[in-house]
Amino acid sequence: MPELDAGSTAWVLTATALVLFMTPGLAFFYGGMVRGKHVLGMLMQNVFCMGLVSVLWGLVGFSLAFGDGGKYIGNFDFAFLKDMQNGALQLPGYSDSYVLVIPAILFCAYQMMFAIITPALITGATADRLKFKSWVVLLGVWSILVYSPVAHWVFSPKGWLFQRGALDFAGGTVVHINAGVAALAIVLIIGKRRGYPNEPMPPHSLPWTLIGTGILWFGWFGFNAGSALGANMLAAQALINTHMAAAAAMLGWLVVERLKDGHATTLGGASGAVAGLVAITPCAGFVSAMSAIVIGLLAGAVCYLAIGIKRRFGFDDALDVVAVHLVGGITGSLLLGFFADTKINSLGFDGVLNGGGGELLGNQAVAVGATIVFSFVVTYIIAKVIDMTMGLRVDEAAEHEGLDLSQHAETAYS
Amino acid sequence: MPELDAGSTAWVLTATALVLFMTPGLAFFYGGMVRGKHVLGMLMQNVFCMGLVSVLWGLVGFSLAFGDGGKYIGNFDFAFLKDMQNGALQLPGYSDSYVLVIPAILFCAYQMMFAIITPALITGATADRLKFKSWVVLLGVWSILVYSPVAHWVFSPKGWLFQRGALDFAGGTVVHINAGVAALAIVLIIGKRRGYPNEPMPPHSLPWTLIGTGILWFGWFGFNAGSALGANMLAAQALINTHMAAAAAMLGWLVVERLKDGHATTLGGASGAVAGLVAITPCAGFVSAMSAIVIGLLAGAVCYLAIGIKRRFGFDDALDVVAVHLVGGITGSLLLGFFADTKINSLGFDGVLNGGGGELLGNQAVAVGATIVFSFVVTYIIAKVIDMTMGLRVDEAAEHEGLDLSQHAETAYS
Amino acid sequence: MPELDAGSTAWVLTATALVLFMTPGLAFFYGGMVRGKHVLGMLMQNVFCMGLVSVLWGLVGFSLAFGDGGKYIGNFDFAFLKDMQNGALQLPGYSDSYVLVIPAILFCAYQMMFAIITPALITGATADRLKFKSWVVLLGVWSILVYSPVAHWVFSPKGWLFQRGALDFAGGTVVHINAGVAALAIVLIIGKRRGYPNEPMPPHSLPWTLIGTGILWFGWFGFNAGSALGANMLAAQALINTHMAAAAAMLGWLVVERLKDGHATTLGGASGAVAGLVAITPCAGFVSAMSAIVIGLLAGAVCYLAIGIKRRFGFDDALDVVAVHLVGGITGSLLLGFFADTKINSLGFDGVLNGGGGELLGNQAVAVGATIVFSFVVTYIIAKVIDMTMGLRVDEAAEHEGLDLSQHAETAYS
Amino acid sequence: MKLITAIVKPFKLDEVKEALKGAEVHGMTVTEVQGFGRQSGHTEVYRGAEYQIDFVPKSRIEVLVEDGDVQRVLDAIIDTARTGKIGDGKVWVVPVEAAYRIRTGEAGEDAL
Amino acid sequence: MKLITAIVKPFKLDEVKEALKGAEVHGMTVTEVQGFGRQSGHTEVYRGAEYQIDFVPKSRIEVLVEDGDVQRVLDAIIDTARTGKIGDGKVWVVPVEAAYRIRTGEAGEDAL
Amino acid sequence: MKLITAIVKPFKLDEVKEALKGAEVHGMTVTEVQGFGRQSGHTEVYRGAEYQIDFVPKSRIEVLVEDGDVQRVLDAIIDTARTGKIGDGKVWVVPVEAAYRIRTGEAGEDAL
Ligand SMILES: Nc1ncnc2c1ncn2[C@@H]1O[C@H](COP(=O)(O)OP(=O)(O)O)[C@@H](O)[C@H]1O
Numbered sequence A, B, C: 001m002p003e004l005d006a007g008s009t010a011w012v013l014t015a016t017a018l019v020l021f022m023t024p025g026l027a028f029f030y031g032g033m034v035r036g037k038h039v040l041g042m043l044m045q046n047v048f049c050m051g052l053v054s055v056l057w058g059l060v061g062f063s064l065a066f067g068d069g070g071k072y073i074g075n076f077d078f079a080f081l082k083d084m085q086n087g088a089l090q091l092p093g094y095s096d097s098y099v100l101v102i103p104a105i106l107f108c109a110y111q112m113m114f115a116i117i118t119p120a121l122i123t124g125a126t127a128d129r130l131k132f133k134s135w136v137v138l139l140g141v142w143s144i145l146v147y148s149p150v151a152h153w154v155f156s157p158k159g160w161l162f163q164r165g166a167l168d169f170a171g172g173t174v175v176h177i178n179a180g181v182a183a184l185a186i187v188l189i190i191g192k193r194r195g196y197p198n199e200p201m202p203p204h205s206l207p208w209t210l211i212g213t214g215i216l217w218f219g220w221f222g223f224n225a226g227s228a229l230g231a232n233m234l235a236a237q238a239l240i241n242t243h244m245a246a247a248a249a250m251l252g253w254l255v256v257e258r259l260k261d262g263h264a265t266t267l268g269g270a271s272g273a274v275a276g277l278v279a280i281t282p283c284a285g286f287v288s289a290m291s292a293i294v295i296g297l298l299a300g301a302v303c304y305l306a307i308g309i310k311r312r313f314g315f316d317d318a319l320d321v322v323a324v325h326l327v328g329g330i331t332g333s334l335l336l337g338f339f340a341d342t343k344i345n346s347l348g349f350d351g352v353l354n355g356g357g358g359e360l361l362g363n364q365a366v367a368v369g370a371t372i373v374f375s376f377v378v379t380y381i382i383a384k385v386i387d388m389t390m391g392l393r394v395d396e397a398a399e400h401e402g403l404d405l406s407q408h409a410e411t412a413y414s
Numbered sequence D, E, F: 001m002k003l004i005t006a007i008v009k010p011f012k013l014d015e016v017k018e019a020l021k022g023a024e025v026h027g028m029t030v031t032e033v034q035g036f037g038r039q040s041g042h043t044e045v046y047r048g049a050e051y052q053i054d055f056v057p058k059s060r061i062e063v064l065v066e067d068g069d070v071q072r073v074l075d076a077i078i079d080t081a082r083t084g085k086i087g088d089g090k091v092w093v094v095p096v097e098a099a100y101r102i103r104t105g106e107a108g109e110d111a112l
């Protein structure tokens, strides 16, 4: 039985706090972009994830994601966090080269933060029109029926995608593709914001968006480097890769934006950084720092261009969750098939550019495809049922008045 | 002589930074709730604690709290941080199962952050009318005459409440009950804000309050999990308990609020989370994660209802420090008497629900009572003397004009 | 060959994240002080450093700073981070008592954060008039021609100032004096803001400045305590020193301000804290906590008074980068010549007050002087060339309209 | 010359602006105001306390027009600003004795 | 019909609103404005530099009234807005040639 | 008595204020407004989408003056607010039937 490592425990404790902090960060990244009458609604939809998802995770979510229930879903062994108080507990599949040197309950807490922020990402797409009551229901159901299974497939050593050899260091599929696809499914049902696209809907406070970006970047070090689950060379590599990709993506986005629109905007700089962070998420612990720069540059440019998709197909993904998280997640997950390098991480595989041939790329494609199909279908059904029963969307008066007043009887500023 | 443990040192260094960050977080949690002409006054009252209390802590505060001066107060052995530069120093009482595996000066720095935020909590009650000059004096005196003794009683292994077997993992009595009672004593002297309760005094910027909440929740991991003073299973347990209680309390508050007022508000979500963090503070390292959820749910509901107290008794606790910190602190400290579990922490005791009988509950009640009485009486005297000499409260014109202009010759926004 | 230490790695991973977070913190510290039409321009100039400087650091900056190229500049051995993926890599000069117990690539990432924030500090001086395109060029060139060499001189054990025995724990010369002098050189070229000094230019949102201050203080623990490159007594000492100096400087500034202007302002409290953090930066790991308090008090008072310099000499250092960073950095670097104590850090030297005579003080003076001369001359040339070619400054219409609209086609609030 | 002042619902501002352009009005000045009237405000909740906000956000539009254009402009405003729901607002006309364009000093109709 | 415009101290706004309700005024429009007058502004300090702010925040109230109500409304405003301290503000009356309720198109007194 | 209303460029406000002081005007009331006119607004970019902002920030100045002072005040405003560039704004004059100082109840010229 392995000793707990204090240094690794210290780092994962820190990383857990960092990832928790990302959800308020995301709330402000989004909140600054909406109009002033909807900002509290947006903040609340995000912060509320910290409440509801956490409790559900403790009751069943974690157990369904990491319990020993076969390839497709966990089980109820750890429901109500049973046995988790035991410091010597070994989680199913975490043995040999995957053995945990941190307390199992810390791993559970760390993973909980991923479960919280994933659905929060969706709220950017449904901005300004999602009924709070319906979000509460959607959130709870989605967290159990969509998040836990996908997390099991990819993160748990018992999961089919993990065993198939698909790589996802910190959640390119589980978090970003998953949330991005779900966002798409929901906006197809909820429809466009009134006035979109004719009426301009400028961000009410870009400084909020910028501080949110700073918090996200900061927290992402916990998200990616923490996924090494130890304080070691791999964590250091993941950290610098995360940073380099964010930096390069900021440049990539700004350059393309400047060429196409004539200006490098602050929102563009912020959006590019986030796009890079998304794309590097699956790759962080498997590629070199120089590969991270290339991945970032590409992600910044690709995600900027992907914003055109919603116009082309005429859906209203208000804050571009599809362009940044779905497209960014796919970009990273597939590029990993090219850049993965076993010299960086011997538990990984070599990508096309490192002599590994197309096998990894194929597995990545399977993981991407499986996540897209599953998440889209299940999310669509859940959202449809809620829409038909309680209604996903606020009524016209409420939308004019704003979510802050209509949903929460508050005004943000006075 | 024990070796320093690098992992534990790493975690407590981090935790110290996290707790420091809570004070600006609190400043904004409060600052968003006041009107725009008072926001700088509020921020300053909080941030100033980081200045004055820190220096006093180095000069005498720490020594009075952790020096070997008997059961009721420390002594001057560590005044001016004498000997603290010695890496091998052992603090009085920190031996055997309590031996420190981190540098004594780091423990001193960590505890300093608690000494800073505790009086800062008071400022929420006296919002919009406290004279800055008087706050400076009150703060300095209170920190030495009230905070250090209570910290000695409860935190120091030499203190009478510690030795009596009262449990307080991270400051339910020392921090929250202490500050909450002090706030009550001071508002009884300073009186109501002009216009209260007739004139509505809506928060001028709830987004500030929300970002403050995010920072507080993030920092609280350092506050509670850091109190394990090591990177180990206990820290992990404290971290997940802290999070689960905050999450459950958010739900608890929102549900009751929704039922009573018809709306689940963002301020309610934020307030509930803070109430849960307060209540779990004494319990974090002594209870199971499921107990933490129950404690949180109860705290959220109880603190929401406790807001009615000020209306019932007609005092003006502007931002509900009594309802959240005093009531929340009492709730957590007493519930610990039921939920404490030696399987979680062998240095603790079993509560009523774990076969420990009523003994712990009794000791908890004694700790709560002693803190309330001592803090109320001494604070009342200090505040009264200041009020009679220099005046606690700004004059009418200054109150109309706002603290920002009248106290600091500044305006927050222009 | 030394083992990597997990605890130290955990702490430096954390410290790296903390220092990264300082740049957004700085952006808001500055952003709150400018007028509303320039705030995005300010935020962007800062956040953009996280993009451009990072990539350049990976390509050549790090190698020029820490490569084995002799006393004055590194070389290209680590260009494109060559060899840095090797966990066992030893960096030139980091042997014996300086041996690294953390991965070299983590050291590289940690140092990158210093390279990012240093030029960002400059933007406070050029507020409201710097052309973004020109900043992009200036930033890139400056980072390579000015930052890397000075970092080599002082931080690398191969550098001439390091070898001469000048002490700089975390960047008093490399970061603060360097940026402060560069700011001065640039403002001499770019000239005054239109309307300065006749027209009042009040901060548009001091709360932004306050939250920036909170983030800076928090992050500075990573900046200074992280520079111990380990989780040990030295880090703990550096942490408490950092905090004590900030606290004392806040008091120092406020007292002098109160006496001279009649009010203790929130901006004064924030500015004082930052001044103390600047001054303690070179000293953090070499002095006692009580010395840190004295250094802080002096720095707070001195920097406040130094604000008069710009009026006396009639240049427009918009946000007082000279007074806070140049003067504060000099103050700290020279005071270290008095307060340095080998009982705190045996790798340092004793200052005048600890029986070391004037030798250290002399070396500190040399380091200060060399940094000032080199940074001023090279920065002046770079800025002049840019000004003559593309122009450093926006035209009159753009300045009236604001940087947000003219440079980025955005408005901060709507 | 006359000054027409209209109080309208904010989300109607853009439509009214377009309508005025249509009515060959070359300029207007708009102020964000708080209106009180038959249309009731709203209730906010703050930690268990409910309070009533009587004022409703409105847009105040000022248009200087030649005497001959008054009716056309009034109609344009009234037609586009109307939703038929309470709170649509008011329009009133005040006599103007003189008007100038600052840039040129032109007076009267030429000032518009 | 007349338009009464009053500049008052912001903290008096609520009282004035209640007084107008009392005087059977069914509506008003309020604007946040900056006033300059005998009442001096204030001084702010910014890093050792003092600067003078001449303007004082005021509330600007507009009320359309029938001719017969002018005096009553003026009295109501003046009585409640007065503190006797410098800076209490001004009230003035301007003639209105026409007024309409947008919702219904009603004109004149019916528009109020 | 007359009410002079001027719409000027915000950065000209301080100059105009000083000029009015010079013209022995003892008070004025200023409102931040959005102007629409010949001066075109600006274009903003938001994630690849361009949108046009028609309105331009302006300052609206109101000055109550005795009949005899009207011309002097108009000149002072027009001269100082003029930059010669499009968008300098308008000034207009409206008749005032009565004016009072709230503090004292003084009417007419004494109210100023
Ligand atoms: N007597 C008045 N004087 C000035 N403004 C008024 C007056 N009455 C109403 N208003 C303005 O018109 C707006 C709409 O009036 P209201 O009575 O709510 O609805 P309606 O115009 O449909 O009768 C009010 O919010 C206020 O701004």
Ligand SMILES: Nc1ncnc2c1ncn2[C@@H]1O[C@H](COP(=O)(O)OP(=O)(O)O)[C@@H](O)[C@H]1O
Binding pocket: E007, E034, E035, E036, E037, E038, E039, E040, E056, E058, E085, E086, E087, E088, E089, E090, F026, F027, F028, F029, F030, F062, F063, F064, F065, F101, F102, F103, F112
């Ligand atoms: N001539 C004027 N024209 C327009 N508004 C004025 C004029 N004089 C004063 N005011 C407004 O009235 C407010 C109060 O005037 P002030 O001279 O300060 O006090 P008082 O009304 O007691 O004489 C000013 O802040 C300004 O808003």
Ligand SMILES: Nc1ncnc2c1ncn2[C@@H]1O[C@H](COP(=O)(O)OP(=O)(O)O)[C@@H](O)[C@H]1O
Binding pocket: D026, D027, D028, D029, D030, D062, D063, D064, D065, D101, D102, D103, D112, F007, F034, F035, F036, F037, F038, F039, F040, F056, F058, F085, F086, F087, F088, F089, F090
């Ligand atoms: N007919 C009008 N009624 C009211 N305000 C107007 C009118 N025309 C212009 N304005 C105001 O004057 C400002 C300047 O007018 P504009 O046509 O842009 O330039 P200029 O005054 O140089 O002709 C506008 O922004 C608007 O605020």
